[in-house]
Amino acid sequence: MMLTMRNLICVLALLAGPAHSGAVPSRLTEAARDQVGVTVIYDPSYTRLEFPGGDLPRDRGVCTDVVIRALRDGWGIDLQLAVNRDMTAEFAAYPALWGLTAPDRNIDHRRVPNLQTLFARIGAEVPLSDGPSPYLPGDIITWTLPGNLAHMGIVSDRLGPDGSPFILHNIGAGAQEEDILFDYPMTGHYRIGADEATRLKALTQ
Numbered sequence: 435m436m437l438t439m440r441n442l443i444c445v446l447a448l449l450a451g452p453a454h455s456g457a458v459p460s461r462l463t464e465a466a467r468d469q470v471g472v473t474v475i476y477d478p479s480y481t482r483l484e485f486p487g488g489d490l491p492r493d494r495g496v497c498t499d500v501v502i503r504a505l506r507d508g509w510g511i512d513l514q515l516a517v518n519r520d521m522t523a524e525f526a527a528y529p530a531l532w533g534l535t536a537p538d539r540n541i542d543h544r545r546v547p548n549l550q551t552l553f554a555r556i557g558a559e560v561p562l563s564d565g566p567s568p569y570l571p572g573d574i575i576t577w578t579l580p581g582n583l584a585h586m587g588i589v590s591d592r593l594g595p596d597g598s599p600f601i602l603h604n605i606g607a608g609a610q611e612e613d614i615l616f617d618y619p620m621t622g623h624y625r626i627g628a629d630e631a632t633r634l635k636a637l638t639q
Contacts, residue, residue, distance in 0.1 A: 459591040460572025461508035462626070466500055466588040466602035467611060468507065473499070474608035485539045486515035486638070497586045497604050498544045501574060504588055504602075509631050516637040517543040517552055527551065546584035550576055553624040556633040560623040567623060569599050569615065576622035579605075585618065 459467070469492075477494035487506075490499065505511045521528050521537040529547040542548050553559060553574065560567050569575070571591035579585045587603030594600055594613035602611050626634070 460570070462504045462572035462574075462588055463591050463602065465504040465506075465508035466609070467590070469500055469503060469609035470602070470611055472609065473503075473604060476604055476606045476608065480541055483514065483540050485518070486512050488514055488540070495604060495609075496544060498546055498549060500602060500604050500609055501549065501586055501588060502543060505626070505634075509626070509634075511631060511634045512638050513549065513552070513634075514539060514543045516634050517548055519637045520552055520555065521548070524555075527555065546576055546586050549574075549586065550622050550624075552634075553622075553626070553630075556630050558624040558626050558630040560625050562620060562623055569623075570625065571599070572626070574622075574624040574626070575601065575615065575620060576624075577618035578621055579618055584621070587614075589615075 472492050473495050475494035476496060477490065478496050481490055483489065489503070489506075492503075495503075502513045505513055518537050518539045521542055525537065528542075528551050531547060532545075558574075560573070569589045571589055573589040575587055575589060577585045577587075585603070585605060587601040587605075590600035590602050590611055592600045592611065598613065598615050600611050601614050602609065603614070604610065605612075605614075
């Protein structure tokens with residue numbers, strides 16, 4: 435019988451026993467969970483934001499806003515400013531998907547491919563091709579949804595019935611904590627520890 439990634443994660447969770455199921459929530463997990471019940475609307479509209487520190491009203495947003503707010507609340511990191519600074523310095527390093535010729539501080543940080551690029555550039559990427567990697571609380575995962583839509587969420591410290599961790603995300607009904615880790619093809623896995631947080635903060639000094 436072929437061992438799928440989901441099954442392997444479940445086996446590892448069972449082997450780890452209570453220690454895994456009692457994983458300590460990271461600051462990012464806690465900050466993302468605090469958005470559940472607060473962000474209740476999925477709103478992808480282009481909005482002019484203050485800069486730096488700009489945000490939509492907290493009752494609305496998209497998947498990237500869960501990550502933006504978690505990093506802002508949990509680590510004191512402003513991704514709006516970090517993305518803008520890095521794109522201004524190395525615009526050609528970022529995806530050319532939207533026909534822009536210069537950074538747009540209102541929307542750049544709210545686009546999944548741009549955050550993937552930033553996280554890879556600061557060394558936060560965990561390669562998907564190296565076999566199973568533990569999904570730790572606070573890890574950031576990206577997927578491709580039907581319709582070729584990019585999506586992003588944060589790994590929870592809570593486990594589903596099969597042992598795989600829940601995801602904190604906004605896929606259309608506001609911030610939720612759900613068992614969707616293996617529901618869509620993964621495109622990225624990122625882990626922001628102390629070193630990566632320091633690199634992000636350096637972009638905002």
